[in-house]
Amino acid sequence: MPPPPRNPDHRSPKRPRFPPPPPVPEEEEEEEEEDDDEFSDISADDEEDCSDESADDEEDDVEVVAVVTVAEAQSRRYVGSSSSTSSPVKLNSSEILDCPTCLEPLRGPIYQCVNGHITCSPCLPRVYKQCPVCRIPIGNIRCRAMEMVIESSAVPCRYAIYGCKETTLYGDQAHEKVCPYIRCQCPVTNCSYTGGYKEVEAHARLQHSWDVEHLIPFVFNTPQIFSINLARTSRAVFQEEKEGDMIVVQTFKRTNGGVCVTVSHIAPLSLGVRNLSCSLAKLNAYTTLRLGVMVKKIQKLREQEEPREDFLFIPDYMLSDNHLKMQICVGSEFKCTGLELGVDDILNTKLERQFKLVMDKGTLDAIGLHPDGPVKRVMYWDSVSKLVAPGGILVITSCNNTKDELLEEVENFNMRKSNLTGDVSSEAASGTDHPPFEYLSHVRTYPTFMFGGSVGSRVATVAFLRK
Template sequence: MVGASEALLFHGGEGERVAKRHRSATLLDLDILDCPVCCEALATPIFQCDNGHLACSSCCPKLRNKCPSCAFPVGHNRCRAMESILESTLVPCPNEMFGCTKTCFYGKESAHEKECIFSQCSCPSRECDYTGSYKDLYAHYKLTHSKFSWSIKCGIPYTAVMFISNKILIKRVHESKLLFAVQCFREPCGVYVTVSCIAPSAPEVGQFSYRLSYTKDGQTVIYESPEVKKVRKVSFETPQENFMLIPHNLLLRSGLLMIELCIVDKLNQE
């Protein structure tokens, strides 16, 4: 540790002042806060063997509570000193270079990054490797891939027309500067249809719900979701939940889908 500094903090009520020394330091190598077994960030509880070798709570059962360095038992004695260091170590947000000024406790960066407004989002086009903030991504997609997307407004039903083989259709909401991905997945039981918003889960992005409706030969399939899932990168893996299922007997031979889609801005409903 280098760059240590001290300051006096005063606490107490009227007529009483108690000085408490506050010290801070700079940690040169954050790797010492990682588990030496799995190399992931340590998290409480942290355990140590009689020789002082550390292991995280996840690794101890896998090691059968046997220290890999010296074979002494590990998983019973807590390392309170390292836990105190861990709980007092703040690091910059991974998006500091993009403008985020917040700090978070070491090992908790990923939790903050999911909700950080500065988190980078990936272009949904498979041939494009662009990444940027969700608003910059909106501008990029509108400028570069406009012929593959259409603009819609929240609260108004639109017909999304796509071939199942295309797998994805992008809708742009100009007011929110957001991209919404309508995806379809052909499975043995039919076609799954999902809707996601390409943005971090930051409160500033907003909250949205959606409704899907598909009709063929007088038969209608309706799916309503109270929340649009936010993703920073579109996944082309078959979803396990939150999807509309269109059975094979309701599909057109051409593979064309005509789905009525309505996205609702839950915070700005008229």
Template sequence: MAKFSFADADADEDPPPAAAGSDKRKRDGGDGNAMGISMRIDPDLLDCSICFEPLCPPLYQCQNGHVACLSCWSMLSNKCHVCSHDAIFARNIALEKIVESIKSSCAYAKWGCCELVSYTQRNTHEESCFFAPLMCPIPGCGYRGFTGRWSGHFLVDHHSADFLHFVYGQSFEVNLEASLPFLVLLGEDDHLFLLLNKNMTPFGHAFSVVCLRTGDLNWKFSYEIEAASTRNPENCMQLKASVTNAKEWEGLHPTESFLLVPYDFCSSTNITLSVSVGRSASV
């Protein structure tokens, strides 16, 4: 059974007597705008009882009032899945209006998403929500986590040898196997970065940095990469660029900024780089 709780601002006070000629059918907040009503309802009642997806207009019911979504009704051959009676189905306009009016918080509200989403579009929103969890980039892991919670996963759970911890604004040395496609870098605030390595035969290795993050956009990140020749350390190359943001890495490398390090700068198996990542507040 659905349970409703109405929460008006002056719920503890006796309502004033209605003025003569007032329209009792329409609620407003005194400024001519419709007044919202806070409710609680079992979410299962808003889902189709056949496919369990959110009910989405148009909605049809049998003669006994049992409702399902249109795509499910089309497979029932005019026989209700609840009462099993043959029936001629009719639109339930009232329920359509209720479903269309319901808005709910995103499932990732506690991670920063402030959107109130139409219930019928909630699944679609959450699939693309910027605050949704990220997939761990280590192949075969499958863990999904949120920005700010990566230390526990990498330090404790699985990948203590698969990443480097760094402090913003301080250079650190990276000795990377030439065959590795990326190295995980974990910032002091738990932001997750990838130092990407793309073999650009016959030229050399292209290096860039991306930040895998959802939610917090209060920070802008930049990076510097410097590579020195193993044969002549006086010969060096340097790149300063903005970090690219990504929700997940699917093997695509940034094309706007990267440092192309010739093979002559590298040993046969390893590449040594000096890297630093900077952080500044977004304006």
């Protein structure tokens, strides 16, 4: 039996091929050579078939964008031009490169199955290292081309449809967190309106200003009494009468008793939005609890979860029948925190008052690195000893000195002060020998390591008591 005729086409039958192009007249050959060879294999009949089906058209668009981007990314990688100096490839939408499993931006390393289906690294353990499309085990096959696409792709901000003009690298969400066009949600109970923060303020003024039970007007820098019925609601919403800023006071019941109270500002995190401070107080007949804090900016209220910072804890004995009555005062910057910010030269201080607590975090280290370090350190201790009030505490945190070195430095300062005031032995005999500082305690929870048979830590925090 003779063997079957051999197929003259030596190309692999696994990959589908486009039909050969129709013959080109000799007059048009020169024009064809100038055109891009990238799409020369596509015939006119195929273009008409693709235009008939809209779904196929969208898929073809995605494939074309991806192919062009991969080619450009690979040319940059192998030609030798660094990604930091070359301009990134711009995509019309960031959703083109989203992970098909979690629908979030792809994050490297990116893995693929033998059929080419990709999965980002965070999703790999979630799908038990199996392809979510064809259920084939995913090994250690990396999709290097897609990783290069991600590294060299720029996408518009997701809030571009609302007016944002920023373009960022794909997967970089730093801008979106502080974008002034981020969407905010109306905090009024049973309202689901979403828009820009100025739009939310205008919506609240138009739709909820009549409902004083759910939207309370207030004025900046003016204390105001309000109450929350914990049996009916867990929040109180305020709106400034002139500027329109919206403030939310939320309550969280703890499982072991008591209530935590937080204050938030419905606004984006962008630098152009003002920073607000708040003084929150629980007033009783014989007890007052007060919290001065910078108001945290949020875009929408979260689920009921116990806060970890910046909250006022109210014990059960200060509550009466689930009725919480409090005082609030909101102002700009640090006006309502009870803090006074200032700048002073520690080596030549102009402060005339003394403090019960003085904390140093790195200042002594910086002085020690100065060329005139020994002289500057003497000036430092003379100045600090005047700032700490008798009975006050000095806390020093250092990365360049160990606990023993800080103790030795304080001891040297005490000896120097004793020598300047007179004979040490005569003062000790009279019982008036009181060194300026004495060791009080130190932090023992820093991570430790062993070197040369000695155990130490990279940071030392020591507290000294001013006599």
